[in-house]
Amino acid sequence: MGMTISEKILAEHAGKKEVSAGEIINAKVDLVLANDITAPIAIKEFEKLGVKDVFDKEKIALVPDHFTPQKDIKSAEQCKILKDFAYKYKIKNYFEIGRVGIEHALLPEQGLVLPGDLVIGADSHTCTYGALGAFATGVGSTDAAVAMATGECWFKVPETIKFIYYGKLQPWVSGKDLILYTIGDIGVDGASYMAMEFTGEVIDRMPMSGRFTMCNMAIEAGAKAGIIAPDNITEEYVKVRAKRPYKFYNSDPDAKYVQIKEYDCSKIQPMVACPHLPSNVKPAGELSHIKIDQVVIGSCTNGRLEDLREAAQILKGRKIHPEVRMIIIPATQKIYMDALKEGLIEIFIEAQAVVSPPTCGPCLGGHMGILAKGERAIATTNRNFIGRMGHPESEVYLSSPAVAAASGVLGRIGIPEELGF
C-alpha cells in the first residue's frame, strides 16, 4: 500500500519503513518553536524534567511575536522568561525585537523550516509550514517542553483528505479565498485530527505566499496539518535560504485518502468569513451593506510581501474612507524593508493607513489595533471568534488583502471591481 506525503515524513522521523493512519508513534523533530505566550509555560515544564540541557541548541526557535513590542509590564515579564532561557541554554534561534517577525512568516524566510522536516510548535498556526512540503503541527506548551528536552514528540498518524483545485482563478481570487471557501464547505471541524493535502493545477501554479496562506488556515478546519507536495516553486523559495540539506516527499499514486474533494476554482469568488466562525463564508460581493470601522492587513496568514503588494495595488492613489482606520503589518523586518524599497510603505502612508512593526498584535486581540464594543473590522487574519480582536461585542470579517484594502477605501465590505479594477 502506498503512503501519503504526511505518512512518509512521519515514518522517516520515527525510524520506520512505513506507518499508517491511526498508529501512535514517537518521532524525532527537526524544529520546536514557541512564542511569548506559550514558551513561558513550556520553560516552566522543561525545568521540571530535571534535564541538564536542551536536546539541540539549533533546533529550538523562541519567537516573541504576540505581545511585542512588549505592550505592558506583564507581557514584558513573559518575554524576559524567553530571553533568559535563550541565553542560559545558548539557544541559537532566539529573536530579539528588531529581528523578530511573526513566527510563521519568519522561520521559513530564515530557512529554518525546510521540505521534509517534521516540526512542532506551541502555536496552532504551525501548520503553515506544510506549504514547504514539511509536516508541521501545533501542540501545547507541555509537548514543546518535552521536545525541547528530548527532541521527540508522540504523534497519532493522521488520516488525509485530498483536495483537488482545478480551473482558472477569477481576478482577485487568491489562496485566502480558496481556503475560506474550503472551510466553508467542510466546516470548522471538517478535517478534525486529519491532514489536508492541497493538490491540483491551481496549487501547482500558486506562489509560495498563497500556499502558506492555505496551509496556515488548515487548523481552522480542525486539521492537524495542511500540506502541499514540494515542486519547482518550493525549490526556488528554499534554495536561497537553506543552510542544511532537505528532502522532497510526494504521495504515492496508491496512497490511501479518507476523502477526496474537488473544487472548480473558476466558480469561486472573493470570499469573506462572517462572524463568528471561519466557516461562515459568503462571497464578498454579497456583503456590501456591512459598514466597517477598522481594516487589518497582516498576520501569519497574509502579512507577506505579495499580500502587501496586493493591498498597495488597490490603495495606490486612493485614500482610506474617513471613518475607517487601516493598520498594515508587514510580518517580518525583511518584508518591511522590501516593502519600503518597493515604495509600498509610501503608498500606504499616502493612503492614510498606519504601518505597524511586525507583531501578531490585533489578530488575537492583543494590542496595536483593538476593537471597541460594537465596532467591526475586516481583516486578513485567520480567526473571527467572539472577542477575537477586542470587545466581546465587536465583530471580525476575514478576507484577502485585496478585499480588505478595497473595503478600507469604500468604508464597507466591497470588492476591487467597485473601485474600477
Place this chain on the structure above:
Amino acid sequence: MKIRGKIWKFGDNIDTDAIIPARYLNTSDPKELAKHVMEDADKDFPTKVKPGDIIIAGKNFGCGSSREHAPLAIKSAGIQAVVAKSFARIFFRNAFNIGLPIFEVKDLTDEADEGDEIEIDMDSGQIMNLTKGKKYETKPIPSFMQDLIKAGGLIEWTKKRLTMEDIK
C-alpha cells in the same frame, strides 16, 4: 474512582478565545487565568462556577489556538472534568498532558440541563446523569493516553522514560 458534580452546559465550537480570551494571556499564572475562565462564552461564569463543577459541551470543544492556558484556566477554576461530544485536537492533547480529565460522549449534552448532577466513573468511563437517571458510555481512551494519565501527565511520563534510558 468516581467524580460527581453539577454541570454547566455550553454549545458547539467553544473556542479557546471563549475559554480564555487572549487579552488575559500576558500572564501564565493559572490563578489569574481562572478569574476569566469561559468569560467570552458567559461573562458571569467566573463568579458562578464552584470548585467541583463539571463542564459539558457540544462538538469541537477547544477549537482554535494551541494555548495550554485554556485547559489550565479550567483546571485552576476547580472544574473537575469536561465532557463534550468531541474535542479539537490540540485541546484534547493538552488536557491529557496537564491532567485535566476529559470525556467524549455522544448524547449526554443534548439530554442534560444546566444544573443537573452527573457522576463519572473514571475507570469504566461510564457517566450517570443522576438528575435524569440516565447512563452513558464514553468513547474509549487510546491505551497510550491511558499510560499518560497513569503516569500523571506527559512530564511525569517523560521523566520515567528518561530515568529508564539513564539506567540502560
